[in-house]
Amino acid sequence: MTAPAPSDKSIEQQLLERLREMADAPAAAGLVDDVAHLGGLVLTHDTIAEGVHYRPEDPPESVGWKLVAVNLSDLAAKGAEPTGALLSLAIGDAPDKMLPGEWEERFLAGVAVACESYDLPLLGGDTIALPEGAPRVLGMTAIGKCADAPKRDGGQEGDVLLLVGTLGDAMAGLALLAEDEKASGTLVEAYRRPVPLLAAGRTLALHVHAMMDVSDGLLLDAARMAQVSGLAVEIDLAALPLSDAYLAARGDNREARLFAATGGDDYALLAAIHPEKLTKVTSLLPSKSMKAVVGRLVSGTGISLRDGDAPVELPERLGHEHRPQ
C-alpha cells in the first residue's frame, strides 16, 4: 500500500525544477513553500486562468473572491497577518450579454468584498488588455506579516497530521456544476468562494512543526509535506473531516472518501504537530472549526493509505493539479 512520493514529470514539474535552481536565495527557501520570506514579511503569488481555475460561467464576483481567498490561504498556512496585495488584471472580451468592462467591474467588486472581509489593503498592481478571444488571466501578490512562520518541510517523525477545514466540498460542487450549470448551494459555494483559514492558521503557527494549505488534494499535498520533511506519511480515510453537505451529496462510502482525499481546491490547513501538543492545540482553535487527525508522519518515504484498520490501495492520481478543461 506504499507508493513512492509523486514524481510525475509534467512540463510544469520540469519548469518548477528549473525555477528551484534559479531561486537559490535563502529567502526563497528552495521554493519548498508557497511563500517567500523577506524581512518579517511573507509574500505569495497565485495566478488563476479562465477555463483552468474557474469556469467561464462562474459569476465574476466569485472569481474575484476566489483570487483573493487562494492567496490568503497561502498566508494562513504561515500564520501570517495580511498586510497588502497587488492585483494583476488582464482584461478580456465581454462575455455574452455583458457590456465591455462589465465582467471586470464585477470581478473587482468581488475582490473588494474579499479584501474588506479579511482586512487586506489593495496596494496596487497592473491592468493590461488581452488579444481578442484570449482567456482571462488574473494574478495577485499577497503580503503578510509574521514573526516565525512554520515551513512545509519541518515535519518530524511521529507527528500527527491535523487537518482544519473540510475536504471534497469544492470538487463535489464543481461536479454539480458540470451536470447543471445552474446548480447552487453549499458545495457550489465552496468551489466558488473558498474561505482562507487565517485565524486558525495564526493559532496553529505557534505550535506546529510544519504547515501548508491543502489546495491540490490531501493525498498529494500530504505526500509533498512528507517528502520535503524526509519522511513517509500515513493517511486514514476514515478520519477525514467531511461536511454534512458533502455526505448528503456523495454518501459516506470509500469512493466518497477517496474523492474527498484527492479532489483539491479545499483550502484547508494541514499541520504536523507533536502528539503531546495535540489536545492543547485543538482546544485553542475556534470551536466551530471542523478538524480531525487524518494521519501521521513516520520514517521512510512515500505515502500509505488506510480506511480505519483496512489498508487501501493508492488511487492512480493523488490529487488534482489544475489543468485546462
Add this chain to the structure above:
Amino acid sequence: MTAPAPSDKSIEQQLLERLREMADAPAAAGLVDDVAHLGGLVLTHDTIAEGVHYRPEDPPESVGWKLVAVNLSDLAAKGAEPTGALLSLAIGDAPDKMLPGEWEERFLAGVAVACESYDLPLLGGDTIALPEGAPRVLGMTAIGKCADAPKRDGGQEGDVLLLVGTLGDAMAGLALLAEDEKASGTLVEAYRRPVPLLAAGRTLALHVHAMMDVSDGLLLDAARMAQVSGLAVEIDLAALPLSDAYLAARGDNREARLFAATGGDDYALLAAIHPEKLTKVTSLLPSKSMKAVVGRLVSGTGISLRDGDAPVELPERLGHEHRPQ
C-alpha cells in the same frame, strides 16, 4: 498649443479609476505611482502578454529579460535597490518548431540572466497551465528597498524636467520588426531588451521632487506627472535625447522627434528638479548617461509643446498604451 491632460476614458481607464477607489490605504498612495509602499519596501507588479507587450516571434530569452527589466524600471524610478521578485509563469502551447516547454525554458533563461545582471533574487511565484491556443501572460512582482522614494506627484512649479536615457529607440525597433521580422541591431535590441536605469534612479532619488519611468511615451507620461502634481507641463521637442542609431534610422526632423516623444517602451527616467540643483544632479549621474532637460513644470493644467522657439500643435495621441496588435 495647450490641451487638457489626457482623459481618454477607455475601459482600462475606467477600471483603473475603480481600482483607485478600492486602493484607499495610505500605502497605496492612491495608485498615483507604479509602486506600493510597505514599511521601507516598495513593491511593483507588471504583467506582459503575447501579442500585446511583445511579439510572438520575439526570442523567448528576450521576453524573460523584458519582464524583469520593465519591473526593475519601476523600482529605478523610486531610487530603490532590488531585493527580490516573484514570477508568474503561464505555460502556453509550444510555438512551431519548439518542443513542449522549450519556450518556457528559454524564457526562464532570459529571466535568470536579467536577475543575475541586476542582482535580483528570484524568491518564488506560481506556474500555471493555460488552455490550448491562449496567448501567454507573464507577470512579475518586484520588491525594492529605499529610504525615501520620490513620488510621481511631487513636482513643483518651476521645476525643470530632466530625462535620463533616450527616447524612441524601442518603437523605432518595433517598426523595423514590423517591416522585416528578421531585423536586428541597436533599435531592435532596445525594444526587446530595455535597460532599467537603476544606478541613475538611485542617484536622482536623493535630489528630485518627483520621478517616474517613461514607459508609455514622454508626452503622455509627462502630462500624467504634471496632472497629479497639480501643474501644467511644457515640453521642447528640440531637446529630446536621441541616440545615434535613432537619428540614423529616423532622421532629425520634427516628425522623428514627435515619434520619439510619443512612442513608449523607452524605460527612461523623468525627474522634476529644482533648477538650481540641476548642475549638481547631472554631475552626479554616470558620465555616459544620455540626459537632457526636456521641459519644465509651470502653473496651470495640461501640456504644451514646442520645437525650440516654435510652438507645435499637440499630436492626436500623446503616447502609446499597450494594446493587442
